[in-house]
Amino acid sequence: MTLAIFFTGATGYIGGACLEHLLGDGSFQITALVRSADKAKKLGEVGVTTLVGSLDDTDTVTKAAAEADIVYHTADSDNYGAIEAILKGMKQRHERTGAVPILIHTSGTGVLADNAAGMYDTNVIYYDNDVDQMASLPPTAIHRNVDLEILAADAEGSIKSYIVLPSTIWGTLTGRLVDLGISNKHSIQIPAAIKASIGRGQGGVVGAGKSLWPHVEIHEAVADLFNLVLRAALDGTAPHGREGYFFGESGEYCLIDAARAYTKTLYELGKSKTAEPDPFTVEDAQKYFKGTFFFCLGSNSRARALRGRELGWKPVKTTDDFLKSLIATTRMLAEDSGKDGATEM
Ligand SMILES: NC(=O)c1ccc[n+]([C@@H]2O[C@H](COP(=O)([O-])OP(=O)(O)OC[C@H]3O[C@@H](n4cnc5c(N)ncnc54)[C@H](OP(=O)(O)O)[C@@H]3O)[C@@H](O)[C@H]2O)c1
CATH class of the missing domain: 3.90.25 (UDP-galactose 4-epimerase; domain 1)
Structure with a gap:
């Protein structure tokens, strides 16, 4: 069965790497939201259906999420309105079909950031498989308001969530989407x-x-970790919700x-x-x-990335x-x- 993916961030660094991988797989029907009509046209030429618009077009985002088996969100870890729109659409799909759609969401280890201002280091280390430690992160932390909405939807049963938290991603992205001038090749x-x-x-x-x-290198972060998480989500072997955090750390x-x-x-x-x-x-x-x-x-x-390594990730x-x-x-x-x-x- 061909699974439908609603994809955000195709023109980005992380998104370009993720999408490249999905296209190589060939078994997904992908619809990407992009802001540039020119890049949408180029994506069409590599087999991606596109919606030209922004994450702020919430009706479009909700409708697209409601039509997907998988939402793959790499565009913005902090856009609260966008995640509300995505979760609304995924819930509609769940209520309509009884299926539980998968959300692969990009957060970041910025959620662990302290106030050191460069003046000291710390002994505090977070482990992504320590459920209580992860749950103790304050709601005011970077990315956290978005991540908490996702966890609530998972707890409610309308989605299965897998939150990937890359750290400092480095390296120049290579591949067809970069060569075609679609995706950003630099980190941020x-x-x-x-x-x-x-x-x-x-x-x-x-x-x-x-x-x-x-830190984590772009191809290892994406081609390996994101892909492994998606595969394990599809075959039901990855933990989800409050257990489904995956740091990207090598x-x-x-x-x-x-x-x-x-x-x-x-x-x-x-x-x-x-x-x-x-x-x-x-x-x-x-x-x-x-x-x-x-x-x-x-x-x-x-951060220590133990969940991904439990799934077989070997950066x-x-x-x-x-x-x-x-x-x-x-x-x-x-x-x-x-x-x-x-x-x-
Ligand atoms: N790179 C890292 O080291 C890293 C690590 C951890 C977390 N993150 C987080 O992951 C997210 C993606 O990072 P990235 O490095 O891939 O950034 P990026 O290269 O700037 O890519 C962002 C992508 O999202 C799209 N986008 C952003 N806002 C949008 C909106 N309102 N509507 C539609 N599309 C929108 C951009 O589209 P356009 O081409 O139209 O601008 C672009 O495709 C960010 O939130 C970032 O904070 C990044």
């Missing part, structure tokens, strides 16, 4: 710091850069090490006054960072690989640096 978190550094002409870091974050880094890697490269390219990062100022924070980027770049978010990329990858990422972003240094989460 460390690139936000690199773009801000280029903008101010000096490599920067939040505070003293002492905080710790997990190692951990200290923010100052990442900042040293991109600052050294920027210095060599003549884009940083010195080879050592110095702290972003309050003015830099306001000028170059939007959303929760600055806060996250100063926070600790320590092999190391922290050293991540830090080395920043050289190429920095070079690419420096080449594009005629544009505004600001970015948005």
